[in-house]
Amino acid sequence: METIAHRRFSAPLRAVLFVGPAILLLVGVLNVRTPAGAVVVLVAIAMLIVVTFFSGVRLRAGQAGVAFSLVPFWGKTLRWTHIAAIDVEEVRPFEDFGGWGIKGSQKRHGILLSAGETTAVRITTTDGRRYLVGVGDASNAAVEAVRELAPPDTTARFLP
Numbered sequence: 001m002e003t004i005a006h007r008r009f010s011a012p013l014r015a016v017l018f019v020g021p022a023i024l025l026l027v028g029v030l031n032v033r034t035p036a037g038a039v040v041v042l043v044a045i046a047m048l049i050v051v052t053f054f055s056g057v058r059l060r061a062g063q064a065g066v067a068f069s070l071v072p073f074w075g076k077t078l079r080w081t082h083i084a085a086i087d088v089e090e091v092r093p094f095e096d097f098g099g100w101g102i103k104g105s106q107k108r109h110g111i112l113l114s115a116g117e118t119t120a121v122r123i124t125t126t127d128g129r130r131y132l133v134g135v136g137d138a139s140n141a142a143v144e145a146v147r148e149l150a151p152p153d154t155t156a157r158f159l160p
Contacts, residue, residue, distance in 0.1 A: 001062035002149060005135035005142040008056035009115045017055060021047035057115045059133050059142055061149040066123060068133045070102050070113045080154045082125050086146055087159035088139045089122040091132055121146075 009017070025044035031037030050072045058075075060067040066083060069075030093114050102113055110130030112120065117134035121142050124130050135142055147158040 001060040001064065001067055003058060003060050004145045004149075005059045005121075005133075005138045006056055007058075007115045007117060007135045007138070013115065014051060014055060017051045018048065021051060057113050057117075057134055059121060059135055059146075061146040063149075063151055066146060068113060068123070068131060070115075074102050074113075076131070078123065078125060078131075080151060080156060082127075083123060083154070083156040084126045085122075085124045085157040085159060086143055087122050087124075087157075088143055089120055089132060091118055091120050091134065093118065093134070 008014075021044045024040055025048065028037050028040030028042075028044055032041055054071055056071055058067075058069050058071055065077055065079040066086070067075060067077040091112060091114070093112060093116070096112075102111065109128075110122075110132055112132045112134065114120065114132075114134030117136035119136050119139045120132040120134040121139050122130055122132050143158060150156060150158075
């Protein structure tokens, strides 16, 4: 699969996510003389690297389908046969979904993956579920790139 769009978490959000692994690192360093302490240090360092350099929202597409994730926390892949439509939608993360991250909403009938963006790629499945992937200004270009990577026999609709 090819990465279509990737939006990193904002610096303040990464700072908040940094706190947990930093505490683990401190606990591990204080107990580094034990094997468990050494393992905690290694896990904490790996978590700090992921949160600092790789965390964010990612949208990928290929012949198998469309994948979206909130790295490193959650991800989902949908096959082309399960996708009804892909388009762009404006969202209000706090008002409609209660914030950033992975958020569900009965009001908007969907799941939002957002790093703070208000423009999202909306993926609607054949059974009516909606996934909104917040990639900001790259949303229109992302829909177009997904359209180009879709197999010719797909029944998914791509709306402007």
